[in-house]
Amino acid sequence: MKKMLSLLIVVLGFCASINAQEFLDPVEWEVKVEKQQGDEYNILIKASIDDGWHLYSQVAADVDLGPIPTEFTYNNSPETYELIGGTTEPDVAPVHDPIFEADIVFFSDKAIFIQPIKVINEEGLVIKVEVYYSVCDDEKCLPPESKMFELKLTDGKAMATTAELTAEDLEKTAQLTIDLKGKDKYETEEEKSEKSFLTIFLLGFIGGLIALLTPCVFPMIPLTVSFFTKSASNKKKGLGNAILYGLFIFGIYLLLSLPFHLLDSLDPEILNNISTNVTLNVVFFVIFMVFAFSFFGYYEITLPSSWSSKMDDKATSIGGVIGIFFMALTLAIVSFSCTGPILGSLLGGSLSSDGGAMQLTFGMGGFGLALALPFALFALFPNWLNTLPKSGGWLNTVKVVLGFIELGLAFKFLSNADLVEHWGLLKREIFIGIWILCALGLGLYLFGFIRFPHDGPRKKKLPMGNIAIGTLCFVFVLYLIPGLTNTKYANLKLLSGFPPPLFYSLYDKGTSAPLGLEAYKDFDEGVAAAKASGKPIMLDFTGWACVNCRKMEEQVWSEDEIFKIINEEYVLISLYVDDRKELSEEEKFNFLKPTGGVKQIHTIGDKWATFQTVNFKNNSQPYYILMDSEFNLLNKPVGYTPDADEYLNWLKEGKANFKK
Template sequence: MKHTSLYFILFSLTASLTFAQFGFDDQVLEPLTWEASLKKIDDTTAEAVFTATMDDGWHLPSQQPVGGDGIGPTPTQFTFTDVDGIQRVGKVVEPTGITKYDEVFEKELIYFEGEVSFIQRLKITDPKAILNVEVLFSVCDDMRCLPPEIKSFSLSLLGKQSSQPEALDEQDKLKANGLLIDLKQTDQFKIEEVKEESYLSIFLLGFVGGLIALLTPCVFPMIPLTVSFFTKSADGKGKGLFNAMMYGFFILLIYVLLSVPFHVLDSVNPEFLNTISTNVTLNIVFFLVFIFFAFSFFGYYEITLPASWSAKMDAQASSVGGVIGIFFMALTLALVSFSCTGPILGSLLGGSLTTDGGAWQLTAGMGGFGLALALPFALFALFPNWLNNLPKSGGWLNTVKVVLGFIELGLAFKFLSNADLVEHWGLLKREIFIGIWLLVGIGLMLYLFGVIRFPHDDKTAKIKAPRKVLGVFTLMFVIYLVPGLSNTVYANLKLLSGFPPPLFYSVYDKDASGPLGLKAYKDFDKGLAAAKEANKPILLDFTGWACVNCRKMEEQVWSVPQVYETIKNNYILISLYVDDREELPQEDRFSVKRSNGSIKEIRTIGDQWATFQTLNFKNNSQPYYVLLSPDLGLLNTPKGYTPNAQEFLEWLKVGSLSN
C-alpha cells in the first residue's frame, strides 16, 4: 500500500502536540535599531529618512511582498497617518537589496544587511504639522525570523523625532481593557520569576515509549539480525563493537534531528506550538490520524512510508560503506519501523509535552525515545551472549501491537475531547467520554481472553498465562471505570485525572459550573466585585480546558475534604481559562504591545486571560494559583502545580490568615 510523505509530516506534528498555554519569550533579542529624521529640501519639500542598523548576521526584509505561496518573512511596511499640512509624494523608496535563495523558506528573498535607509518624499504646507509613522518589520538571521514588531515615530520640521508611544500610554490602555491591575506586593510576598522546568520527566517518558516500541514486530526482530551482522561482518571484534555502537548513536541522532524543524518554527513564530495544542481543526485531524493508526495496529492495513525511501537508504548504506554507510542503515531502520514507532512516539509526546520549555522539550522527548531504541544494539554487541536469552519472535509481538492499537483508540478521543472542551460543543461530556473508554476497555479484555481476533492473529494459538493476567488487569480497569458513569461521589476517578473532561462538564445537572461543584467566576472583574461585596480573599486560578495538571489538582487535591471546604468557605474562586477559543465581541477586541515591542492581538477569551496572567504575574504556565485580598494585595507567594494536598492546604491557610 503506497503512501506519501504526509504520514511523516503528521508524525512530526503529532509529536509536538502540547497542553500548555500562551507565553512570552523572556530572552528578548534586539539586533536592529531604528532612527528617523525629517530633512528639509526647500520651502515646501522635505524627506523623511528611516535608517535601520543591524547587528552582524542579521538582515531586514525588503518592502516587496513575498512571491509564490506568500510564505516567508514579514515584508517591511511603512504606515503614515494622514494629517493636514503634509502630503506624501510617491512611495517609500528603498535601495537595491540583496537577492538570495533562502534555505528555510525555499525561495528567493530580497533583504538588506548592515545599514539601510528608506526615504519618503513629502510636500509640506504647514511647518508645524507632525508626521506620525509606524514601521512594521521583522529581522532575520540564517536560521530564524524574530516576531514582527512595530516602531512608531512622530516627526516635525520644528523639533526632534520621538519614537514609540510613552510607556504610560500603553499602561493606561492595558488598564482600560482590564489586562493590568494595581497589584500590591510586599517584601514577604512577591511575584517570582518563572523557573524553567526540568526536561528529565519528558526524556524519561520518551525513553519508556522507545522501550515499548522495541517490543513491536517492526523493531524486535531487527535486534539479533543487526547485531549479528555487525559482529560477524567486521574484521575484528573491536571493529564490530564500534560499528554497532555507531549504529545505535546514529539512531539516537536521527530522532533528535526530527525536532530541529520545530526550533526553527518556534523562532519564526513563538506561538507555533501553542497554536497546535489548542487549534480545534488540528485536534480533530489528530483524532482521525490516531484512529487510522489504531486500525493499522489491529492489522487491517499497513502504514508505511514510500518504499522508494527505504530502498534508496538501503542502497546508500550498501554502496557507501564505513561510518556513512552505518548512518544510512540507521536511517533505513527509522523508515521501515515507522508503522510501529510513529504512533507510539506521537501518542506519548502528544499527551505530555508543554511549551514552557519550547521546542527543547520536544528534543528531550525525542532523545529519550531514540536512546531506548539505540541501547539494545550497543548492549547486545558488547555482550553478544545475551542474544540467547531473547524471547523468540512470534505471535506475542502481534499481541503487543494490537494492545497498542486499543491504547491508540482510547487516546484518539482525548484529542476530540480537547476540541470539544475548547469550543464548548457538549459532544463529549465526561460520562460519554468514560463510556467510550469503557467500550474500548471491554474490547481489549475480550481480545486478551481470545473472544475476538484480528487479521494477523493465529486462530489456533492457545492463550498463554501472561496474556490472561493482562486480561484480568484490563477487567479491573473496566470495573474501575463504571462509577465514572454515575452522578455520585465515586464518579471522581482520581487515577485518570486529567484525561476525561472535568467533573462539572457533565450530562447531569450540576449546581455550579466550577470544579467539583464550586462556584467559580470566569471573569476577573465580576469575581473581584464579589470578593469586595463578601469581604473575602480571592483564589485566582489560571487554568485551561486542555490542561492535564489542572484536572489533576482539581480532582486529586481540591477534592480532599479539608481543601475543598477551605476553598468553598474562605475564598472567592476565579477560574480563568487561558485556552478558551471563544471569540470576544468585536468591540472588546484590541491589540497590546509586548515588552519586546511586538504586537499581540487579543481576539479570544483565552488571549485575554493568558495575557492578563503574563503581564501581572510574569508567568505563563498552568495551573497557577494566586491569593489576593479584595484590594489586590498578595496574601501569599503564588503557587504552581502542587500534587501534595497537605502542602496546598497549608498554603491556602496562610493566605486566609493574612487577609
C-alpha cells in the same frame, strides 16, 4: 485639618514602607494624535508589553467567563469631534484556551490601536482617552487597570492624568488597610520553579521500549548485532560499528525534532497553534484510526519500498561510517509501520504542552535512545542474545495492544477539535465511555474472547502476560466508571489533561462558588463568619478571567483531602479582582498607588485588587493566604501551586499553626 494631616502622614508612611516592594506593571502606554487629511486625524494608542505577558483583544471571547477585553473610551461629543468607525487593532490569529473553551485573541511584545476621528471644532479641543485592560502571563493574571490620557491636537503626544486626592479618599485608603501580623516571619514573594524535561524524556524512552517489542523492530536486533560482530575484520571493529549504529539511530530521531525548533523560533505561538488547529486534530484522529486498524491486522501500512531499497543499496555500496548511517536510516524507514503511531503520540503530546519544540527533542531523544541501546548492549555482551525470546505470536499480540491504545488516543485528538469548535460531540462522559469500551475490548482480546486476522489458533492455556495485562484493563474500566457520574469521584485525577475538562459535561455544573464550596465574596463578611465559627481564614484572590485560578480549583482543590480541609477546616473568602460590578457612590474613592499615580476605585474588582496590593504587596492571581480572624498569618502565602501534595501540606501547616 489636623485629621487630614494625620491621615496623610499615615498613608505616606505606609506607602514609603512598601515602596521598595516590586509591583507588576507590564504594559507601558503611549497615546498621540496624527493628522491625516482635512479635518481627519488618527488617535494612535501604542501598548509596549513586557516579555511573557499578554494583552487581550477588544473583542470578548464567546464564553460566559473569559479574559477581560481591552476597552477604549473617548470624550467625543457632537460639538467637538466624532469617531470614524471603531478602534482598530492588530490582526492576530486566535489561540484556543481549553480552560475557557474559547478562541482567545491576545497581543505580545507590542500592539498599536488606531481610532480615526473627524474634528468639528479645533478651538480649545482636548481629547481624553481612557484605557481599561488586563494582562496575564503563563502563571498569573493581574487585576484590570484603568488609565486616563488627555492631549490637544497641537500637542502630538498625550499626558497621563490622575484624579485629585481628597481627605475622604485618604480616609478610605486607610480603611482598606488591615493590621496584618507576621509579615516579617512569612515572606510574601512568589517562588518560581523551573520546568523539567525529564518526564517527557522518560515517556519517550518508554515509547521506544514498547517499539522494540513490535514485529518491525524486535527481529532486527539479533540479525543486526550478528551482522556487525561477524562481518567485521576483528571483534573490536565489529563492536565499534554496532555502537556507532546505535548512535546514528539516536541521532536520526533527534534530527526529526529540528524543524519544530525552526518553527518555534520564527513564531513562539506556532506550536500551540498547530496543536489546537481543528483541521490538524481531525487529520490526526483519522491517521490514528487508520494506524489502529493496521495494528489490528486488517491491512499493512509501510513507507514506499523504494525508499528502504535505496537506503539499503547505499549502505551496501558506500560502506564505512556513512554506510552504517544509511543502515540506521533504513531501520527507521522499515520500522515506520510500528514506530510511526508511537512517534505520532509523542508529537501530538509534546506540541500541546508548554515545552514545545524542546520537549519534543527530549521525547525524541528518549525514544531514539531506547531503540539504540539494545544494538550497543548486545554487541558488548553477545551472549545476551541467547536470552531473547523467539519471535512468534506474542509479537502480534503486542501490535494489537498498541492498536487499542492508538484507538483511545485518536479520540483525544478529536476531542481537541471538539473543544475548539464547541461541537458538543465528545462531552467528558462520552469520551470516558469510549475509553471504557476500548479498555473492555483490549481485556476481552487478551483473554481470548476477541480475535483478529493475524492471530493464531486460540491457546488452551493463556500466557501469564495476557492474564496480568487483561486484569489491569478491567481494573482500569472500574477506575473509569465513576467518571460517568456527577459526583466528586468523577475527576479521575490520574488522567488529568486527557479527558475533556470537568465543566465540559453532560451534567449542569453551574455553582456559585468553585466545586460547590461555600465562599464569601466580601472580606468583612468572611472575617465575621470566621470569628463566629472559630475557624481560620483561607483568603483566595482570584478572577473570573484567571486561567490558572480555574486550573487550581479543578485540578488541585478537587482532590478529596484538599476539598475536605477547605470545606470543613477553613472559612473560604474568594475575592474577585476583575469583578466589574459598580460600587455604590458612597464606596467609590481614589487610591494613591505605591508606584505613583492615582487609581480610581469604582468597582468591586478595583477594591479587592487594591486590597491585595496594599496588604500583601502582591498583585497577581491566584494568590492564597492563610490567617486567623485577628489577621495573624499562619504560614507563607502562595501563588499558583499545581502540585497537589505541596498544596495539601501548605493547608495542613496553616491548620497546625492555627491550633498552636
